[in-house]
Each structure stands twice: as C-alpha cells, then as structure tokens.
Amino acid sequence: MHIICFSHLRWNFVYQRPQHLLQRASALFPVFFIEEPVLHDGAERLEITQAAEFVTVVVPFLQPGQSDQDVHRKTCTMLYQWDEGVSSSFIAWFYTPMAIGLLDAFPDPVMIVYDCMDELSAFRYADPEIGAREQRLMELADVVFTGGLSLYEAKKKQHSNIHVFPSSIDNNHFRKALDPDRLDPADQELIPHPRIGFFGVIDERFDISLIADLATAQPRWQIVLIGPVVKIDEGLLPRNANIHYLGSKSYEELPAYLGGWDVAIIPFLLNESTRFISPTKTPEYLSGGIPVVSTPIHDVVEPYGVKALVNIASTPNEFEAAIEGALRLKGKQDWQEKVNHFLKDLSWDKTWAGMLDKINSVLKDRRLQETKTNQETHV
Numbered sequence: 001m002h003i004i005c006f007s008h009l010r011w012n013f014v015y016q017r018p019q020h021l022l023q024r025a026s027a028l029f030p031v032f033f034i035e036e037p038v039l040h041d042g043a044e045r046l047e048i049t050q051a052a053e054f055v056t057v058v059v060p061f062l063q064p065g066q067s068d069q070d071v072h073r074k075t076c077t078m079l080y081q082w083d084e085g086v087s088s089s090f091i092a093w094f095y096t097p098m099a100i101g102l103l104d105a106f107p108d109p110v111m112i113v114y115d116c117m118d119e120l121s122a123f124r125y126a127d128p129e130i131g132a133r134e135q136r137l138m139e140l141a142d143v144v145f146t147g148g149l150s151l152y153e154a155k156k157k158q159h160s161n162i163h164v165f166p167s168s169i170d171n172n173h174f175r176k177a178l179d180p181d182r183l184d185p186a187d188q189e190l191i192p193h194p195r196i197g198f199f200g201v202i203d204e205r206f207d208i209s210l211i212a213d214l215a216t217a218q219p220r221w222q223i224v225l226i227g228p229v230v231k232i233d234e235g236l237l238p239r240n241a242n243i244h245y246l247g248s249k250s251y252e253e254l255p256a257y258l259g260g261w262d263v264a265i266i267p268f269l270l271n272e273s274t275r276f277i278s279p280t281k282t283p284e285y286l287s288g289g290i291p292v293v294s295t296p297i298h299d300v301v302e303p304y305g306v307k308a309l310v311n312i313a314s315t316p317n318e319f320e321a322a323i324e325g326a327l328r329l330k331g332k333q334d335w336q337e338k339v340n341h342f343l344k345d346l347s348w349d350k351t352w353a354g355m356l357d358k359i360n361s362v363l364k365d366r367r368l369q370e371t372k373t374n375q376e377t378h379v
Helices: 016-027 068-082 097-105 130-140 149-158 171-178 207-215 253-260 281-287 298-304 316-327 333-343 348-378
Strands: 002-007 031-035 045-052 055-062 091-092 111-116 145-148 162-164 195-199 223-228 243-247 261-264 292-294
Touching: 002 016, 002 097, 016 111, 016 348, 031 097, 031 111, 045 068, 045 091, 055 068, 068 097, 068 111, 091 097, 097 130, 111 130, 111 348, 145 149, 149 162, 149 298, 171 253, 171 281, 207 223, 207 316, 223 253, 253 281, 261 281, 261 316, 281 292, 281 298, 281 333, 292 298, 292 316
Parallel strands: 002 031, 002 091, 031 055, 091 111, 111 145, 145 162, 195 223, 195 261, 223 243, 261 292
Antiparallel strands: 045 055
C-alpha cells in the first residue's frame, strides 16, 4: 500500500507540515506527491522526480489560456496514463479540496485522509468553489485531521472522525541554533545586533505596516526577514535601512540564521486568512532558544501566550515594548527551562504516530467489515 497525496503546496517550496508528515509516512507507505499544474509555454507533459528515497513528486505541465475544465480533463488524462499499477492499493491524502476531482484518474482508494492545515477559502485569490469541494471531501473522507485547535473547533461538527494535530517540531534540528560554535551565514554576519528575525512566507498575512513602524521607531534594531514574497506587491514592502530581506533559505539553513537572532517575531495581521492558522515557526523559534513576540493569533495565544512562553502584543507600541522585554529574556535559564519542558513532548514523530494510529483504526474497521460481509455472503 502507498499514499497518493494531492497538494496545493509544492514539495520544494517551503518545508512545512506536508513534508514533515509525509517524509515520515514514506517509511511505511511510499508517497506519490501530486502538485497542482504548472502553466507554461512549453510542451505539455507530466514531470516525475524523486524528492526523497520513497517520495515521488508528480507535476503536470500545461499550456496557459485553457479553461478550468480543460485543465482538469488534461490533468486527469495524464495521471490516468501515468498510473501503471501505482494506485492498485493506496490511501488518498488531501491537502486541498480543489483536487477532489482528480480521484477520477484512479481506482477507488483504500481510504481517504483530509489533513486540513489551513482555512484555504479565506486566503487571497481562493477559488470560489473551494467551500463546496471541501464539503464533498468531508463527505468522502474516512478521517480528518486539523493543523490547529481553532481549525478543529470550526470543523468538528462537519465530520464524525476528526482529530486535532497542531503544528509540531523537529527539536533536534532547531536546537542546532544553540551551538556555540555555529557560524553566522555570510549574508547575516555583518548585520549588527540586536537582530529581530522572521522566517516564513511573506504574503497577505504579513503585517507590512507593523514592520515599517518598528523599523522607524527603533532604527538601532535590525529586522531580518527570510522567506519568499508571494501574492503581494514587493513594491509595497518597507525599505528602511535596518530591514534586511535575505530571500528564501532551505530548511537545513534555518537554524544557522535563527541562532544569530536576539528575538524572533510572528507579525501576522488579524484577518480571515490568519483566523485559524497554527504557525509552525512558533515552536521552531523557541527550540532555538530565541524569545518570541507575536500578534494575538489564536493558536499562538493558546497555549504559548497563556503559558508565558511567547510575548503577545496587539499594537505597534505594544509590539515594540514586548520586543524590549524579549531582548532581556534571551539566555535566561528559568525561561529556557520552561520552554524545554513544554517542547519535550512535542515532535513530528509523535504527531505522525498519532495520525497513524487513527489511520490504522480505520483500516482495521474496514477489514472487519469486509470479513463480516464475506461471511454473510457465504452463509
């Protein structure tokens, strides 16, 4: 048995929840990771690459200017022609409800998993059909996971077998930031301290005005921003001399950058696109020993703010004051011990183990039902 995953995120974009979970899943179930089509002017084809030992990435390349119906039809045809016994026994794993129609290219899956990591309908440029397709996916799914508590609360009445699995962490990876022999990356080493850092996608959720206000109010602070800029006009980004855009970095590189910061920030707007998010970066920052200041995102406030692990601030003035306090917090043993105690039971390994338990429970029930049906047939 294997997993065929349908994702709106690309495997080689930003290493986050899908990669963490499916990399672990691939030890038991070889993974075929099907991305959304890439529209380009070249030949139409299906590109298949090996992303890891048991992870294969499948990407349709199609010409632009086609109707949604034609894109869907051609994608299904490509996947149907490619599927040479690959899907003889598989788990269909969804990150995007928009891909529900792609099941037409395959025989019936053994089971359907919906790992709902975001409220995609609230994102900029969301397809107006996404709500209806999610409802259909909820009807078909055997088990649903959510990426945070607030998302679980919003979805729990929509499915009878739904479970919350919040953002987790590879603690050993991010604790590399604590290494006293760690070298500062070349594009960061000449930036003065104090450094206020962020890594992640810079998009419509990112509070540009807050960053501009902080940089103007505290010209001595150096604001380091790491990650791709998507879905917003780069010309709108503040360009103060003390704001440093270092671009995208690989997952492997992040601890080296993190270890050179004095405070990490989560400067997200409070809007529909951030209402249900559970930022993975929260425990990653903390694991690296860096104090964190965040706007009051629900899944950061609970549990991190409530447990005084992260400073929460709503306005630019509050954010500035919270950073001042966080600058005095770095290296404090009692704070670090409290953080370590909280993080010790948090890991992507445990998250995957919990999900696997729910998956196995569905598979067990299915086998029992098939056995009962066979027995009744032969009576």
